Amino acid sequence: MAKLEKHLAGLSLKGLSLTEPAVLSRAARALMTTEREHIAGYDEDRLAAIIDLYVRTGIQVHPRLHGPAVLQHRPAGRSHRLRQLRGQPAVVVLRGRPAPNVVEKIMADELNRFIGWPADSFAMVTTSGGSPANLTAMLAARNDRFPGFWSEGSAAYLGRARPAIAVGDDVHYSVSRTAGVMGIGEAQIVRLPLNAAQQIDMDAVRPALDAAERRGLRVFCLVASAGTTSVGAFDPIDRLAEVARERDIWLHVDGAHGVPAGRWGSAVP
Ligand SMILES: Cc1ncc(COP(=O)(O)O)c(C=O)c1O
Structure with a gap:
């Protein structure tokens, strides 16, 4: 000092x-x-x-x-x-x-x-907190899957499947706020039901994504929590990663709450 x-x-x-x-x-x-x-x-x-x-x-x-x-x-x-x-x-x-x-x-x-x-498969950006970290990761996913959105805005997707995210029902509220900041409306957030342990219920994930697609939504990012804020539940990240790979969408893990508990979060395409 x-x-x-x-x-x-x-x-x-x-x-x-x-x-x-x-x-x-x-x-x-x-x-x-x-x-x-x-x-x-x-x-x-x-x-x-x-x-x-x-x-x-x-x-x-x-x-x-x-x-x-x-x-x-x-x-x-x-x-x-x-x-x-x-x-x-x-x-x-x-x-x-x-x-x-x-x-x-x-x-x-x-x-x-x-x-x-491997060094070339890892990158890191520091942010000032959990909310900007969620924003950074979801923007990266959105810009990767909807490249025209950054230059043309949502108008570029008029008449086409609308960009959407899928989140566990107990996800931190900063995720839906972040979606709003990015121009993703409440109606474009697919809320995945939870199981008895308050984790995303894997039995419901694929049917929910299929139903969203039928409603004209194109989910570009699955958001999991590595420690939910309310009860500290860890979503089944490996199994969600399988779904993300299968559908070629991003998986973002919000680890803001859980990193000190020994797990860590990342965004992977
Ligand atoms: C899981 C989770 N994500 C995001 C946030 C938001 O973090 P910040 O308050 O640093 O923006 C919190 C805050 O408690 C959180 O628990």
């Missing part, structure tokens, strides 16, 4: 000092990764060095400069964005946030080291 206070007190208007990505990545990895057998304990010096790295490579936030925004390529968009230099730039762009961008990659590699999947 003292380090950060000192840094913030001494701020002046400065540009971003860009660091070569490979150099930055090596420095961050040396500070942030450890041998698999050793769980790093709290280390004050290491933490101070990490803060130093962020401060040295980060945007110098100042009351009169909120930080550069990532500009669009079109001139009209650019002038509009110039008037809006407000929010923090995205972590996903190296130029916008060098250290967090590299750190996100390190976190992904470390998580996958734990999971053990």
Whole structure:
């Protein structure tokens, strides 16, 4: 804290000092990764060095400069964005946030080291919570299965089967809110009944998807919960994955509630 206070007190208007990505990545990895057998304990010096790295490579936030925004390529968009230099730039762009961008990659590699999947079959995006994670995963699924939706909106699908999702009846409400944000109406959410253990009832899944298709819906994503919020029930993910593969739709597992319990969530096509 003292380090950060000192840094913030001494701020002046400065540009971003860009660091070569490979150099930055090596420095961050040396500070942030450890041998698999050793769980790093709290280390004050290491933490101070990490803060130093962020401060040295980060945007110098100042009351009169909120930080550069990532500009669009079109001139009209650019002038509009110039008037809006407000929010923090995205972590996903190296130029916008060098250290967090590299750190996100390190976190992904470390998580996958734990999971053990082939490196080219694993990707990770960090979000600020469960709701944006649901939105990110479902948008990816929607854009993959309905590529015209992003550019044309729902009009692109007028007169055709309507995009829909299928969810367990006890899914967290952020999923239906997210669907609404994406232009997927309540009538396009297929609610799958639960069994006595409050998990999605596998006997009902295929018939419900068939019935939805007859109603003119095209389910592009099945949403399972790895720990429902109300009772902590885990949906039968392996069996739902079979259905998703069979019908060539996405399976999104909302693991927001259950990850600490030893399972994890993912979105797979
Ligand atoms: C299963 C599940 N999904 C999503 C969310 C939403 O997470 P957040 O509040 O971080 O947006 C919660 C929150 O409790 C949750 O339990």
